Amino acid sequence: MRRTLPVAITISTALFVLAALFLQGQVGSYLPYVLDLAILLMAVSALVALAYLVTRQVNKIRQNPAESTPNMVLVLAFSITLVAGLVFGVQNPAYNRWVAAIQRPLQSSLLGLSALVMASAALKLFQRKGIDAFTVSFGLSAVFFLLLGMNTSRLVINPQLDAALLTLSQLPLVGARGLLIGISLGALMVALRIVFGVERPFDER
């Protein structure tokens, strides 16, 4: 019973949603309720996860207060942001500015930092991965599209050259399409296995 009931719930929910989406009709009118139930459940789960995160940080501070300065900063920032949001409202302009003043510089800087890291990694690409069909095609394609992104590379305007460049720029479409189909097929298999009860991600074992 312990193991069959969750499987039964999974299968019945999946069949109901598929019937509502494909057939619609009377069944489809109950789909919004099911979706709302799922969304609210996910929101509650997200809150529980955030509470768990903060609890773990507090435990770390209790265990080792001397080396927990970053953890204290996290807990403090979380508390202040949460309380201010509940008091002033999350759509308050001053509150939004406070959040933006912290989030935007940090996230943009992180992404900018990754550009420098990618540049240094590019220097060692072939040293680490060697020279084979994959790495050569990767390198050639990357160089081509990097130069194409530089408008300086188009100092010579020639229709035939443009046509050739356009054709070459369509080459990644082949791989992208293959990747999309391949990944979708794999994901579809996993989803079907879940619907048929073969795969049980929620099981303990």
Added chain:
Amino acid sequence: MSAEDYIICPHCGKENLIQATRCIYCKESLDLIPKAADLAASDEDLSEMLSAMAEEDGDVEMAAPAEDAGSLMPGASNPQPAPIDEVGGSNEIPSWLAHVRQRAQTEGDAQGLYNRESEPNSAQKLPGRESLDQPFNSWVGRIHDSLTTSDSSEVDMPVEKADEMPVWLKRVRDLQLQPDENTVQKPTGVEAWKQEWSEEDLERLKNGEFDEKTILQPNLLAQASAAETETAAEDVQNAAEKAGQKLAGAGSVEDFAEANVGASENLAVAVGEPTDASDAVAEQQGVGQHEAQAEILKEIVTTESLPRYKRTEEKPRKTDIWRWIGILFLLAMLVAFYLLFLKRPAPAPLANTAGTAFWNRLDSVQTSAKVLMVLDYQPATADEVHGNLQPVLARLKTQNVQLSLVALWPDGLWLGRELLEATALPLTTELNFLPGGSLAALASAAGLRPAGSTPENQTSLISNSVALTENDLIVYVTDNPESAKTWLEQVGSFLQPEQSLVVSTQASQVMLQPYYESSQIAGLSTSPYRADGVLLANNPTAAATPAFEAGMGVMAGFLVLSFFGRLLNTYKKKPGEDGKI
């Protein structure tokens, strides 16, 4: 034990338990049929026995013993006609058989072989064989008996009582613990005391005037163990010398282990077990000495068995100088290009069909049309996304459309507000948060109205908070191709292609292009340029800036450098970081 409970080994003639399959003395197989080599030495007995068997049972025809002493089995299936015995005549029993019979009658069937029933073996049981088995077994038993009794110094088999040690065990112990004939048997127990203690000492002992441990023991130890310890010490010394030689010669861990084991075995043998001859005190002294020797050996083994680690000098870690050079070079190029070529006009970019289609669709939007902009990007890419979105919003503003914004991420609320401020759109523009992402818009996109809800009295659900199908154009803004894929799969499949436009970053261009090519969306914009090369956004982060071009060029240069560096290593036959040449 009775005669039936043990059997005689055909090789050494010793007694073994009846269940045994191998002799405990000589380790040979306990086969009732003796080897031919053994019987070759007793030709006389054999011939006599055969003739005796022939005499006993005239119908039995036995094969004559072969000169090469082959198998005694007279043929598996066909008993050969017995040759005429030269001694006993054609019909007379051979003398050796008679001798066997006579002995069997006089001495009794000790082994029970004479009267022993043959083992039922259906595979080999042949008609007429039963009459051969019993006498055959009996004379074989007689042969064994004769061999046994001739070697044994004990004439009579001791009669075992139930509570005494089995005879065979006694014999085993006797074999192992044979006392040397030349050793003097030391008196044990009371006799030893009587010899060592005088009457006066006994009186003093009775009165409690003696401390046995301090006074008596050394004398007794010295006397009682004198003979044994001398020999033991010699053995220990020899073994230690051998161990030392082995240890010194051990060149590897395996040799050392082997030598160590061998040394300890030698010492264990040399130390030996306390014999019955030594008394308790001598045994204690001997054990103490052995313990001391064992301690010494243990110490030797411990010190020698410590792993010999070579102290490796820590090599100084090479600083990644090339990484720093690359980073500094990139930054320098960025600054240089930015300062030197700030005001240079950028050439037109390569024509992008998806981008062209995007702007064509945007230009075709009717005045006062309902346009929904779905914001699904992170603050990290806000610079690029806002640079791509600003010309779109400016165009929509000129068309006087009814614009509403929906954020799928929490950060979308304040990002949307920034966007409205940057494009000078009225801040009263509707900006909502839609939790659940594509899932929340799914029912609305499918046109599913909640049960029990009417247009006049709508049930307030998340799923029907956004009326997607009522919009003429839906512009989906994202920086993540996976999010775009999910949106296009779940929501976009219900929308008309001309209803959907996507604004994204250059990182998502490749993975979103197939959706445009398959006509699932009307257009895709990933740059602030129009197809005719007009820069639509006056934005320092726009792709036309020299800093951007410099950075792209430097990265391309790094890739080329890396490739030729590896080629050079291959030419010099130097392995790369992956270990391959």
Added chain:
Amino acid sequence: MINLDLIAGILGLLLTIMVFSYLAGDNLFFRLAMHLLIGVGAGYAAALLIQLVLIPHLVQPLLLGSGNAFYLSLAVCLFTLLLLTVFLGRFNHLARLPLAFLIGLIAAVSIFGLARGTLAPQMLAIVNRFSPELLYKDNLPDWMALVKAAAMLLGVIAVLLYFDHHFSRGQNNAKLAPLSENASGVGRIFIGITFGAIFAGVFATALLALIGRIAWIQNLLMRWLGY
């Protein structure tokens, strides 16, 4: 009067420097910046979920609502209680029930979306390239279009063969027929080309973020210095 813009500017500058200090190696400032990012993001998300999701769609219908919204809220409360049993040792198997519901729903939506939103349109797009309207130009066969269509079809097949080869080799160390082996090698090249293009795009986005940060710092300093 405190200039909030100035404070925001100083804060942004400090945070940017703290993040870029990672170039010198992992240090306390970088870790402080990361923890601050997580703390503020988590706090903002929690405040938003409580204020804009749970209170209007869960608490209010439960307290004031009636009809379907009320029963929906009741169901959510029940599922939430079941979910919270994960912290109870003895009854934690009950937490599987709401998870099973979520997994079933997501699986069904995925099946629908994948089949209708990606697989069918992408495969149709490959096939439609062979349609006569595209292969003929001015009543003459457009060989270039035919070559492109054939290249697309064969390329996609080669990529899918590479996927299959990669997974089957990983599991069984199976050897394929030479034709399949060569085709999967061609597929690998196409994937390399695609990844190279994606790499260029990702670097472009990251570079733009870097330039944006440097430009923002430049603008801030220019403003402070009065330029």
